[in-house]
Amino acid sequence: MSVHAELFKRRQAVMPSWLSTYYAEPIDIERGEGRHVFDAEGNRYLDFFGGILTTMTAHALPEVTAAISEQAAKILHTSTLYLNRQMVELAEQIAELSGIDDPKVFFTASGTEANDTALMLATGYRASNQVLALRNSYHGRSFSSVAITGNAGWSPTSLSPVQTYYVHGSRRRGTPFAQLSDAELTEACLADLDDVLGQVKDNVACLIAEPIQGVGGFAMPPDGLLGEFKKVLDRHGILWISDEVQTGWGRTGEHFWGWQAHAVDGAKPDMLTFAKGIGNGLSIGGVVARAEIMDSVSSNSISTFGGSPITMAGALANLRYAVDNDLQGNAKRIGQVLRTTLDEAEGLSVVEEIRGRGLMIGIELTSAEAATDVLEYTREGGLLIGKGGLRGNILRIAPPLSLTAEEAAEGGAILVEALRKAGGTP
CATH class of the missing domain: 3.40.640.10 (Type I PLP-dependent aspartate aminotransferase-like (Major domain))
Structure with missing residues (x-):
């Protein structure tokens, strides 16, 4: 049994059944650095969901960790x-x-x-x-x-x-x-x-x-x-x-x-x-x-x-x-880079609409099953995203606001490939 599978089994025994997890085999995220996170089995992911739009600046941002450490000592x-x-x-x-x-x-x-x-x-x-x-x-x-x-x-x-x-x-x-x-x-x-x-x-x-x-x-x-x-x-x-x-x-x-x-x-x-x-x-x-x-x-x-x-x-x-550091301005600039990369998915049959602003982008798919498949494919490709919507068929992309142009292009390419794998060929 893998490290993740063993921990998931223990969680199921003591925590509510309605406490949702992503992925057929949920992962244990151990640490983060910048726009990346690492799981307990050593895998590295580009984080495009930020713990549900919560990691706003960056993982382990030195200015924040220093402020927390200094206060904790008091x-x-x-x-x-x-x-x-x-x-x-x-x-x-x-x-x-x-x-x-x-x-x-x-x-x-x-x-x-x-x-x-x-x-x-x-x-x-x-x-x-x-x-x-x-x-x-x-x-x-x-x-x-x-x-x-x-x-x-x-x-x-x-x-x-x-x-x-x-x-x-x-x-x-x-x-x-x-x-x-x-x-x-x-x-x-x-x-x-x-x-x-x-x-x-x-x-x-x-x-x-x-x-x-x-x-x-x-x-x-x-x-x-x-x-x-x-x-x-x-x-x-x-x-x-x-x-x-x-x-x-x-x-x-x-x-x-x-x-x-x-x-x-x-x-x-x-x-x-x-x-x-x-x-x-x-x-x-x-x-x-x-x-x-x-x-x-x-x-x-x-x-x-x-x-x-x-x-x-x-x-x-x-x-x-x-x-x-004008992260609002960065969200606008890098959001445009990410949208340009994602434009490659516009013609895929699995994609109904791409919408959003800045670094808050939604991709509506034809079904909840397709969204679940894309989540699995992006994880396999080293990218974490979210999903939502009334029918559970919408991908949610919201990385830390310090995302770089290179990271936006990299993550966007992984996502477009995942959409193709999910049956997105016109």
């Missing part, structure tokens, strides 16, 4: 009951970058918890448990975030603490909106939003939306759609929450935040949530909200692990590296 934990210089400094930098009016920041330990917090703020502020969400959405695995997830494959229960109304916005293929232009889709989605609001009793707390849907297969609304939604929401006093857990920190290349592609007529969210990339693997999430909303909580509250000293030290070093 103290690991205190809680928000005490002052923490790194937490204040990181909050100041995120607030400045957020674009939110009069911003305040609250740290959590994950993106799920960040979205929970945003829901708590919105429903309390608006005195309503009614929430708008997009179809095909994913916002986490907690009881409340599952309740606003519009993807049946990731919704294990129909029970809910909120009343959710789903509106159209991102997914086109397989819907009546498939053939519409961006302008026509925007008009149709606005009409749908008005129709839904016309059937809702009393006030609605918020709309929560991913600017690009992550688990949903990197489905993208037309630019400006969420800003047009905001005009409708404002007429009803409804808050806009932008879920930036996967789209934040410059990954799309064109913008630092996904919501900025929708900033028509100065529109901006009332809150945004973040996680994943900011920690580069450390457990961190958070909410940025207008001070009026953030300070509306009347009860006592603390966070045991949100804003922990070691997490804040690593995240602060990671964010500074990303900003100082």
